[in-house]
Amino acid sequence: MNPSEWFTEQAADTGTAFSLKIKQKLHEEQSEFQFLEIYETESFGNLMVIDGCTMVSTRDNFFYHEMMSHPALFTHPNPKRVWIIGGGDCGTLKEVLKHSTVEEAVQIDIDERVTRLAEIYFPELCESNNDPRAQLKFIDGIKWVKDAAPNSVDIIIVDSTDPIGPAQGLFSKAFYQDCFNCLSENGMVVQQSESALLHLKLIGEMRDAMGSAGFSHLQTLFFPQCLYPSGWWSATIASKTELSQFRELDSANKAFDTVFYNVDIHKAALAQPEFVKKAFSI
Ligand code: SAM
Secondary structure, three states, X not given: OOXXXXXXXXXXXXXXXXXXXXEEEEEEEEOXXXXXXXXXXXXXXXXXXXXXXXXXXXXXXXXXXXXXXXXXXXXXXXXXXXXXXXXXXXXXXXXXXXXXXXXXXXXXXXXXXXHHHHHHHOHHHHXXXXXXXXXXXXXXXXXXXXXXXXXXXXXXXXXXXXXXXXXXXXXXXXXXXXXXXXXXXXEEEEXXXXXXXXXHHHHHHHHHHHHHOOOOEEEEEEEEOOOOHHHEEEEEEEEOOOOOOOOHHHHHXXXXXXXXXXXXXXXXXXXXXXXXXXHHOO
């Protein structure tokens, strides 16, 4: 392949790569925190890349943004206060604000430039940014959670980059303990947890750290995401209270549009493959 015509993310540690044919590079810059690139692709619309890793494309972001938000929001009994740690492209924020129970949604991304670029190249993801319930903060999510008072929030969504660079601490027991301390009684964290095919060890370590931070109930959900390594991604929910059921009736009667999520997709995402059950003794 001619590298000037293709963007390729190499996941060297897993021996895999994913490519998209590009029309042109629209932008690149070194922000204070990371190297940001925007491409126009042949068939996936615009593509954001951070430090060489694909983050979001126009065509397939709905899988990730919907599955990072709706399963947790339809599991919590009455989610009013939601924080999104990372998520600077604003796609998860847009999905969270679709829930009428939500009174406050705060997005805390360390890098303001990600959001400013999303406003230009992914305006459809930013269309709810002026919702009066939304707040955008540009600081380190680790510090934000550490400094928060008890009972400040109902759901924390960790929509971060991979566990390297500024996101590394978002995958630690200390961070989950800080989350536990500022969550309300039925509070939960949901975090993107990579690919069960390629990163099973990481998911296991996350689940162990969440458990030892005090979260007694864990659930890993699976969904497609062709942009990310292996094309099969996951999110892990860590909750203070029972997770065996979600608000199925509310999900079935949801009063907003989605592209992927519905009540049957939610049920299907909860199904655990045999090798996952074996690895996590569930
Ligand atoms: N969907 C993407 C994925 O899984 O690859 C994540 C997209 S989102 C753009 C990731 C965001 O996490 C980036 O904007 C980055 O700035 C942010 N981030 C990384 N570390 C962070 C931290 N410690 N606090 C807040 N935001 C952080």
